[in-house]
Amino acid sequence: MNMQCSELQTRSKLSIRTGICMINSYFRSFFPVVVLVGVVPQLYTMWLSWRVVSFCLPKWLYQRGDDAVFLIYQRIILYFFEHWVKAEILFYGDVEDVFKKREKVIYISNHQSTVDWIIVGMLAIRQGSEGNVRFIMKNQLQLIPMVGMYLYHHGCIYVRRGKFNPEKMMAGLEYLKNRDIPSWIVIFPEGTRYNPESKDLAEKNKQIAQSQGLQPLTHCSMPKSRGFHLMMEKMRNNIEYVYNATIIYEDAQEKGQRKRAPSMFEFMKLHKPRIHIHVERISVSSIPKGESDVKTWLNNAFTNTDSGSPPVNLS
Numbered sequence: 599m600n601m602q603c604s605e606l607q608t609r610s611k612l613s614i615r616t617g618i619c620m621i622n623s624y625f626r627s628f629f630p631v632v633v634l635v636g637v638v639p640q641l642y643t644m645w646l647s648w649r650v651v652s653f654c655l656p657k658w659l660y661q662r663g664d665d666a667v668f669l670i671y672q673r674i675i676l677y678f679f680e681h682w683v684k685a686e687i688l689f690y691g692d693v694e695d696v697f698k699k700r701e702k703v704i705y706i707s708n709h710q711s712t713v714d715w716i717i718v719g720m721l722a723i724r725q726g727s728e729g730n731v732r733f734i735m736k737n738q739l740q741l742i743p744m745v746g747m748y749l750y751h752h753g754c755i756y757v758r759r760g761k762f763n764p765e766k767m768m769a770g771l772e773y774l775k776n777r778d779i780p781s782w783i784v785i786f787p788e789g790t791r792y793n794p795e796s797k798d799l800a801e802k803n804k805q806i807a808q809s810q811g812l813q814p815l816t817h818c819s820m821p822k823s824r825g826f827h828l829m830m831e832k833m834r835n836n837i838e839y840v841y842n843a844t845i846i847y848e849d850a851q852e853k854g855q856r857k858r859a860p861s862m863f864e865f866m867k868l869h870k871p872r873i874h875i876h877v878e879r880i881s882v883s884s885i886p887k888g889e890s891d892v893k894t895w896l897n898n899a900f901t902n903t904d905s906g907s908p909p910v911n912l913s
């Protein structure tokens with residue numbers, strides 16, 4: 599859409615067509631934002647009423663109602679990010695098994711854009727689990743009005759960056775251990791979104807890799823293993839599978855050169871964005887126990903992701 603406008607612009611400096619095209623382009627990206635922000639107070643009120651009503655009910659029952667509210671919001675989000683932008687999503691790997699039936703899982707993936715959060719929903723909705731997605735998130739997001747507090751009550755877990763606080767995470771996971779609370783627990787082991795254009799990040803990644811005697815990665819960051827390990831320790835007997843997604847945004851490649859992946863807002867302005875999603879369904883029993891083994895396993899896995907072979911080639 600945007601590209602078309604600029605093409606028009608170069609041909610005829612400021613014609614009516616260019617003007618209409620630009621208005622259209624702004625409308626296409628702003629309208630979803632207006633809706634997505636606009637419905638928050640309504641849904642929040644709905645949820646808050648349920649929270650009050652369900653106060654004396656068992657936790658799982660509260661969670662059912664809450665997940666139903668979350669599901670509504672997820673569907674609105676997915677409408678815009680799939681249909682409105684006419685996204686072309688290509689799935690690879692074990693998707694047939696993933697879409698077959700609802701499962702309680704831990705979800706990990708490479709992390710390069712805020713759109714990665716929505717991709718979780720794109721997969722979950724095809725399993726009927728879009729209301730049960732819960733994120734491990736940065737502490738700062740707690741400050742977003744209404745949404746920050748809501749997500750906590752939805753079962754998301756806030757973790758502090760840098761100074762990791764295991765107690766808080768343990769408490770959150772304890773709640774999610776409840777067998778009657780179905781979940782996709784999402785953690786991005788890299789922590790920070792990977793941006794191939796950031797020199798600072800490249801330098802930091804190089805230092806981390808060197809301190810562990812490893813080769814620095816070039817298409818993702820070195821994973822942090824503490825959170826993932828804690829999660830495995832706590833949830834091992836509660837879940838059967840880890841879903842490992844590898845995401846490629848076609849708009850983050852340019853003539854074989856990788857660039858920054860589009861943010862949510864930029865994604866909205868794209869014309870038929872193409873995304874490749876590879877999912878691997880890993881049996882929990884095949885993941886090692888013990889902190890140092892988990893660390894090695896995760897490091898090896900991300901080294902593999904980094905040097906991936908088609909169709910999951912990030913380079």
Ligand SMILES: *[C@@H]1O[C@H](CO)[C@@H](O)[C@H](O)[C@H]1NC(C)=O
Binds near residue numbers: 842844880896903
């Ligand atoms: C996830 O899948 C990618 C692509 O197959 C692979 O390179 C990577 O090692 C996998 N990660 C884990 C944690 O298994």
